[in-house]
Amino acid sequence: MGHGLLKGKRGIISGALNEQSIAWKVAELAHAEGARFVLTNAPVAMRMGEIDKLAQATQAVILPADATKDEDLQQLFTGAQEQLGGRIDFVLHSIGMSPNVRKGKTYDDVNYEWYKQTLDISAMSLHRMLAAAVKTDALSDWASVVALTYIAAQRVFPGYGDMADAKALLESIARSWGYHLGISKKVRVNTVSQSPTMTTAGSGIKGFGGFYGFAEEMSPLGNAPAVDCANYCITLFSDLTKYVTMQNLFHDGGFSSSGVTPQVMEKFMKE
Ligand SMILES: NC(=O)c1ccc[n+]([C@@H]2O[C@H](COP(=O)([O-])OP(=O)(O)OC[C@H]3O[C@@H](n4cnc5c(N)ncnc54)[C@H](O)[C@@H]3O)[C@@H](O)[C@H]2O)c1
Numbered sequence: 001m002g003h004g005l006l007k008g009k010r011g012i013i014s015g016a017l018n019e020q021s022i023a024w025k026v027a028e029l030a031h032a033e034g035a036r037f038v039l040t041n042a043p044v045a046m047r048m049g050e051i052d053k054l055a056q057a058t059q060a061v062i063l064p065a066d067a068t069k070d071e072d073l074q075q076l077f078t079g080a081q082e083q084l085g086g087r088i089d090f091v092l093h094s095i096g097m098s099p100n101v102r103k104g105k106t107y108d109d110v111n112y113e114w115y116k117q118t119l120d121i122s123a124m125s126l127h128r129m130l131a132a133a134v135k136t137d138a139l140s141d142w143a144s145v146v147a148l149t150y151i152a153a154q155r156v157f158p159g160y161g162d163m164a165d166a167k168a169l170l171e172s173i174a175r176s177w178g179y180h181l182g183i184s185k186k187v188r189v190n191t192v193s194q195s196p197t198m199t200t201a202g203s204g205i206k207g208f209g210g211f212y213g214f215a216e217e218m219s220p221l222g223n224a225p226a227v228d229c230a231n232y233c234i235t236l237f238s239d240l241t242k243y244v245t246m247q248n249l250f251h252d253g254g255f256s257s258s259g260v261t262p263q264v265m266e267k268f269m270k271e
Contacts, residue, residue, distance in 0.1 A: 005238040007034035010084040010140075012076065013060075014040045014067065014129075015094030015148075018050045020199040022148060023094035025230035031058035033234055035090070038080045040065045067095050067125035068117075073132035080138065087140035090237035093129060093147035096122040096201050101161045104206065115162050122166035123173060130177045130189070142186050144237045147174055148229070149191040149248065151256055159206040171248050178246035188245035190236060195223035195252045217263040221253035 011030060015023035016039055030037055039055055043064040055062050063079045065072035080088055098121075099105075099114035126147050133139050152160040153167035171191050178189035196202060196212040205211065216223045232251045235241055250256040 002029075002032035002034060005033040005234060005240070006030055006090070009035045009089040009237065010080070010086055011035050011037035011090040011092070011237065012040060012080050012088055013037050013092045013094070014065075015092070015096075016041065016051055016054055017045055017048065017200055020226065021094070022194065022197060022199065022226045022229050023092060024054055025227045026092050026094070026233050027054055027058050027060065029227075029230045029234050030090075030237070031060075033238075035237070036060075036084055037090075038063050038076075038083055040076055042066045067093075067129065068120045070128055070132060073128055074136055077133050077136040077138035081136070087143070088133070088138050089140050089143050091129065091133070091139075091143070091145045092233060092237075093126045093145070095125050096148075096163065096166070098122065098161060098163045098166065101163055101206070102204055105161070107158065107161045107164075110162050115165075118162045118166050119169060122163060123169035126170055127173045127177070130181065134181075134184075139181070139185055139187050142188075142239075142242060144241070145174075145177070145181075145187065145189040146233050146236050147189075147191045149193045150196075151193055151250070151252065153193070153248075154256075157211060159208075159211065161206075163205075174248075175246045182245055188236075188242070190244060190246070191248045192229065192232060192236070193248055193250045193252060193256070194229045195219065195255060197223070197226050197229070199226065214264070215252070215255050218258050218261055219253035219255040220258065220261070223255075224251050224253050 039060045061083045065076040098118040100110045149167045152164035174191045181187035
């Protein structure tokens with residue numbers, strides 16, 4: 001049951017591919033909290049078909065947009081305002097893909113064309129989105145933008161490959177736009193750094209089971225599930241967090257502040 005936290009708000013939610021997607025849970029919860037929104041994803045993801053189910057359940061319209069194409073993004077922001085009847089109050093950037101990771105290219109042997117694609121899809125897309133929002137004057141005052149990230153931006157997780165660089169760039173872009181949009185429109189921009197989560201993007205990482213298990217044992221609260229990440233995003237879209245901006249916010253059960261735990265130590269103790 002909702003609390004009306006997003007009552008009357010209009011939003012754009014990207015990245016819902018299937019029921020495992022973090023964005024899928026955000027859409028379900030945003031609907032329950034009273035928001036109206038459009039769903040968007042790359043045209044190629046539409047063909048997989050599942051997003052229709054979510055659109056029906058949340059009474060949302062789907063506006064396809066490739067997040068690496070400026071024209072698509074401008075149409076998205078224009079179309080969303082037409083569909084929803086006014087400026088946009090919240091935007092979820094939940095987009096990530098590395099051709100290198102997907103095709104098993106390790107960090108020390110990347111294909112540079114794919115590397116450019118990784119950065120474009122997973123990081124520059126946030127820059128492009130917000131540039132499109134500015135060009136179409138689509139954001140309302142005090143709007144909230146959240147992008148999802150991972151702690152590989154700060155620390156090395158070898159299997160995460162060039163996505164680590166993309167996440168570092170994404171976090172920097174969020175901070176920079178947070179400044180510019182804060183000055184011009186009181187808009188806040190944050191990244192949420194989520195625990196490893198069993199989704200299509202997550203399980204594409206080599207050795208994901210190891211990442212997941214290690215983080216689980218290193219986090220006092222355990223790994224944060226997708227639905228709790230979605231709940232956190234909802235608070236950031238709500239008016240309860242109006243002065244939180246330009247932050248990278250860890251949503252990871254305490255992983256980022258833990259040095260070691262007895263469960264992990266146990267694996268190395270001889271007696
Ligand atoms: N799953 C994890 O372990 C984890 C942990 C921390 C952060 N994240 C981040 O959360 C976000 C969402 O990922 P997820 O885990 O829900 O997986 P997911 O695979 O369900 O979502 C990724 C989405 O990106 C979309 N996408 C890819 N290329 C696109 C393009 N060119 N234009 C528009 N959309 C495009 C995909 O269609 C998909 O919907 C990503 O940024 C991911 O890096 C995931």
